[in-house]
Amino acid sequence: MNEAYKYLVVPTLFCVGLFARCGTSAAQPPSDSNPSQMQTGTIEGVVIYESDRQRPWRYRRNYVRSRSAGELAEAAVSLVRGDQSFPQHDNSNQQTRVDQKDYNFIPETQAIYVGTEVTFTNSDPFLHDVTAKNSSQRFSISLRQFDKVKRVLNEPGDIDDPLALTCAFHSAMRGWIFIFDHACFAVTDESGKFRLPNVPVGKQTVVVVHPAGQLKLMQEVDVKPNEITRVEMRLSPDHLVADKEQ
Ligand SMILES: [Cu+2]
Numbered sequence: 289m290n291e292a293y294k295y296l297v298v299p300t301l302f303c304v305g306l307f308a309r310c311g312t313s314a315a316q317p318p319s320d321s322n323p324s325q326m327q328t329g330t331i332e333g334v335v336i337y338e339s340d341r342q343r344p345w346r347y348r349r350n351y352v353r354s355r356s357a358g359e360l361a362e363a364a365v366s367l368v369r370g371d372q373s374f375p376q377h378d379n380s381n382q383q384t385r386v387d388q389k390d391y392n393f394i395p396e397t398q399a400i401y402v403g404t405e406v407t408f409t410n411s412d413p414f415l416h417d418v419t420a421k422n423s424s425q426r427f428s429i430s431l432r433q434f435d436k437v438k439r440v441l442n443e444p445g446d447i448d449d450p451l452a453l454t455c456a457f458h459s460a461m462r463g464w465i466f467i468f469d470h471a472c473f474a475v476t477d478e479s480g481k482f483r484l485p486n487v488p489v490g491k492q493t494v495v496v497v498h499p500a501g502q503l504k505l506m507q508e509v510d511v512k513p514n515e516i517t518r519v520e521m522r523l524s525p526d527h528l529v530a531d532k533e534q
Contacts, residue, residue, distance in 0.1 A: 328375070329511040331484040333519040335360045335476050335496050337503075343525035347501040359480030360498060360523060362397040364466045366447045366473040367484070368493040368506065374470035375486045385409060386453065386463065388416040388431065393453050393463030397499060402444040402469045408437045417456040420465070422449045428456070444469035447497050448504075464499040489513045496521050503527045 336358040339348060351361045367374070382404035387394045389411040400406070410416045410431035418429045424443045431437060445451065445467045453463035466473065474482040476496075484494075488511070495506045505527045509519050 326373075326375075327489045327513040328486045329489055329513055330516045331487050331492070331494065331509060331511060331519060332516050333365070333482050333484075333494065333521055335363045335365070335480045335482065336520060336522045338522055338524040340525050345501060345525060345528075347498075351498070351501065353478055358522075359476075359478070361476055361478045361480060362395075362500065363476040363480075363482075363496050363498040363503070363523075364397065364399050364447060364450070364464075364473065365476065365482045365484065365494060365496050366399075366466075366468060367487065368495055369470065372488055374472050374488065376470060383407070386418070386465070387411050388418070388455070388461070391458050391461055393461060396462065397464045397466075397475055399466040399468060399473045399475050400441065401471070402467050403440060403442055404467075405438055405440045406465065408439065410435055415457060416461075419454045419456055420451045421454075422451045424449075425451070441465065441467050443467065447473075447495055450497075450499055452499075462500065466497075487511050494519060494521065496523065498523070502529050504529045 337345070337348060337352050337360040338358055339345070339355055352358055353361065382401055384398060384400055384404055385407045387409045408418050408429055408431060410433050413433050416431050418431065420427050422445045424445060427439065429437045441451070447466060451465040451467060453465065455461040472484050472487055474484055476482050490511060491508055492511050493506050493508050495504070497504050503523045505521055505523050507519060507521050509517050511517050
């Protein structure tokens, strides 16, 4: 984790953790619309990574602040939808940014509502590229220092199918944008915490994906009306997904 990462990404993620609502982007929480008047509750959780010295996870030191506590940053969190309808909201004026600085995408991981306008920028004094790809779309942008290119991301993707960001010139650069067509998502902050408000009551399945570390866990919770349901999601090397192209 370099200095730029600490000072730019961590505060950004902290804000995501604070303001993430069921269906918001990191940039500007939109107004909720809940036309069906469905009963809802809130899920508050923490994602923990349990180290195993026999099976070291190469990304632990980048995303786990305290080995003993294990709070996992930059994990995407959502719910398994099945047949139920999730709260939607007005996606107008949703904007966010991905910068390239010191050979990093900043933020590295974010989750947005479909239709959000993303401004890609380059703060480094040399040429970068953004190649963005998932199963439904692919685009490439070349950026000189201080260039700005805006893209509206209109294609939602499943939590298993985020838009993966790479740079054609610097192969170590990686980033991910999760694009949801409902309001129930978040990204964990540096304390591993997340919050999903406005979740329909009843049995829900929370799914956590850590794209950089290729971890995935699903856990069922029972959401009560107008209550906060707390959940602790514990990942370990048992939850490494098969190596696949992200
Ligand atoms: Cu680059």
